[in-house]
Amino acid sequence: AQKVTQAQTEISVVEKEDVTLDCVYETRDTTYYLFWYKQPPSGELVFLIRRNSFDEQNEISGRYSWNFQKSTSSFNFTITASQVVDSAVYFCALRSTNAGKSTFGDGTTLTVKP
Amino acid sequence: NAGVTQTPKFRVLKTGQSMTLLCAQDMNHEYMYWYRQDPGMGLRLIHYSVGEGTTAKGEVPDGYNVSRLKKQNFLLGLESAAPSQTSVYFCASTPIRTVINSPLHFGNGTRLTVT
Numbered sequence: 001a002q003k004v005t006q007a008q009t010e011i012s013v014v015e016k017e018d019v020t021l022d023c024v025y026e027t028r029d030t031t032y033y034l035f036w037y038k039q040p041p042s043g044e045l046v047f048l049i050r051r052n053s054f055d056e057q058n059e060i061s062g063r064y065s066w067n068f069q070k071s072t073s074s075f076n077f078t079i080t081a082s083q084v085v086d087s088a089v090y091f092c093a094l095r096s097t098n099a100g101k102s103t104f105g106d107g108t109t110l111t112v113k114p
Numbered sequence: 115n116a117g118v119t120q121t122p123k124f125r126v127l128k129t130g131q132s133m134t135l136l137c138a139q140d141m142n143h144e145y146m147y148w149y150r151q152d153p154g155m156g157l158r159l160i161h162y163s164v165g166e167g168t169t170a171k172g173e174v175p176d177g178y179n180v181s182r183l184k185k186q187n188f189l190l191g192l193e194s195a196a197p198s199q200t201s202v203y204f205c206a207s208t209p210i211r212t213v214i215n216s217p218l219h220f221g222n223g224t225r226l227t228v229t
Binding site (some may be wrong): 002004047052091099104107 | 130206220
């Protein structure tokens, strides 16, 4: 069985602070993908990034960066210089080879205060 | 390009009533999924389909039925609604050739309340 754990239920920061969202996963698959999705207050789900199980290269995209460590089964997401518009629920998800089914974490609610 | 469209957006049902949620995608995706989102519980897979005419149970299938008669449509039915089915329902799709690495394309959700 697959499992995704987002231990942080809620995080509150002040604008311009850096914030890291944690994601730990469990799977027996050797090939899998990890995703981060954002759900703003409007409710839609927006894809942010994906990473495959063979690519541990970390990535930076603007104010966003991701740290994938297979040894600790973690796929953490950092927002640098947070902004009010970053306020949302963030979901980490694990995609398996079995019909492409995705297992989601419970989400982390990020509130960025001005 | 509409992507994934869910109807209706909101619905209130009384216990015991039935209804069907419609999901339509215009991206020619083979794989389609129904998730429910409850506060603090993330998204849980109800049913999914890997192609026209095929469906399978997900993590929380009880109380729901689905049909995929056409490739572009995936219907979720509640035969006898219960208050425990109050939730936000999301439909998603993805293409088969990149099923493991393609992100899910989500609809905007249906907010269902069962009283």
